[in-house]
Amino acid sequence: MSIDPIPAPRVYGGVDWATDDHAVAVVDADGEVLDRFAVSHDAAGLRSMVKRLLKRGVTEVGIERPDGPVVDALDQAELTVFVIPPGQLKNLRSRYGSAGNKDDRFDAYVLADVVRTDRRRLRPLVRDSAATTALRRSVRARRNLVAHRIAVANQLRAHLQIVFPAAAGLFSEIDSDVSLRFLERFTTQAQAGWLSVKRLAAWLRSARYSGRTPPETLYARLTGAPHGDTGDHDPVDAAVTLAYVTTLRTVNAQIEPLAPRIAEQLELHPDGAVFTSLPRAGKVRAARLLAEIGDARGRFPTADSLACLAGVAPSTRQSGKVKAVTFRWGADKHLRDALCDFAGDSRRANPWAADLYQRARARGHDHPHAVRVLARAWVNVIWRCWQDGVPYDPTAHGALQTVLKQDQKTVTDQARQAAA
Structure with a gap:
């Protein structure tokens, strides 16, 4: 009569991800700590982490984020990864005490122990394909740049409301090409005072303005707006205006080429047509x-x-x-x-x-x-x-x-x- 072998006790790991180094904890099936250590965020440190986890018999690891070099290293070692978001981890700390203190070594232990106790409620991390991961990086980079452009445009608008209010609402979009061209040519209220309907019309033609709004209407906006702060500090205000304009030009130049690259990635993706x-x-x-x-x-x-x-x-x-x-x-x-x-x-x-x-x-x-x-x-x-x-x-x-x-x-x- 053969006797089934007694299965080895499960061992669980937890990794508290950080910028420079990572805290790691290993617990057994009863929640007792078997090992605690820290590794540096470099190739040698990640290799050491994986080697030590495997030596302890760890097969499942809890971590707060679903991507990055740490997750890649765990995935390559064929360890099952469970992602426990930071907000959820914050609430889980109360299981182990009411103080609510934040400590990397303690968080690593909580991550490991939650994998032990809540394993049936957690879903293993399923990785997207390399094409999807690359597309996500491109899309999020463009999104971040657009958000940065909006922030700089708001800062420029707030600055103009003080020194040159007429320019803040002259065109429909303050970060449009014609608006930036106008601010590069007329950086202060005093410079805009030189304009007349005829001169403004000539400048609009030179700037290749679409002509949706007639020069008379734009000139009325210029003259009807309150006057900005003028005086000896005009050069300083002009320098600030140009700094914002240059920043917007730079951000726009980085956003523009991303759209066709994203379209190309989408075209090649198997799920693009969906x-x-x-x-x-x-x-x-x-x-x-x-x-x-x-x-x-x-x-x-x-x-x-x-x-x-x-x-x-x-x-x-x-x-x-x-x-x-x-x-x-x-x-x-x-x-x-x-x-x-x-x-x-x-x-x-x-x-x-x-x-x-x-x-x-x-x-x-x-x-x-x-x-x-x-x-x-x-x-x-x-x-x-x-x-x-x-x-x-x-x-x-x-x-x-x-x-x-x-x-x-x-x-x-x-x-x-x-x-x-």
Whole structure:
């Protein structure tokens, strides 16, 4: 009679990721600490970390972030990685004490012990393909540069409101090419005083202005605005204006070439056609959706799991007879922003989306809430197309076809009433 071997006790690891070094803890099946150590953030340190974890028999590791060299090293060693976000880790500290102190060595222990105790509730990290990871870097880099451009434009506008208010609202966009050209030529209120309607018209022609607004209207804006602060410090104000303008020029020059690169990455991606088929998705918006959702299907086994991580599904709280449905704060903000950006614009091209949005507004929701309601509905459609690897087909979208038939019936009824 053979006797089954007694399985070896499970051993778990936790890594508190940092910029310069990382704290690591190893616990056994009873939660007792077997090892604690720190490694430097370099190739030798990461090799030492993996070697020591494997020597201890660790097979599963908890960590706070899903990417970076540390995760790559753990993945290459074929260790199962569980991501426990910083917000969740902060709440988990209260299990082990009420002081709430932040300590890297203690956090590493908490990460390891949570993998031990909550293993059944955690989902192993599923990595996206290299193409998706590269696309995500490109999309987020462009997004960060656009955010930086908005910040600098706001700083320039605030500066002009004091020294040259007329220039702050002269053109529709303060960071447009014609607006920057104007500020490079007329940096102060005193220099703009030289302008007349005729001179302004001549300058606009030299700047190749589109001509959407006539020179007379632009000149009226210049003369009708309050005068800025003038005096001996004009050269200083002009230097500040030019500093902001130069910064905007530089940022714009870096943003511009990223769009075609992102479009090229999207074109080569196997899932590119799925996201470009969505209404008003374009190239950059479609790439952003793909980059944030990823291509690891196992990460989102249901549409609800995608909606919850994106924060477009509300959070329900109930205590006794009190039940509250509130905004979901715990979410992937990059994913939520990408979905809501798409959903908010889709209503301009998709009657079903427009109808959902209008019905949400009619119920008293403000614009952001109505967009989240629409994004939640789009998640079901996007998830199905993404799982099946097929582009969005409006003719196969039952809810859209129902809205279109209702609209057609309304038009027909109105025509009959008019004829009667």
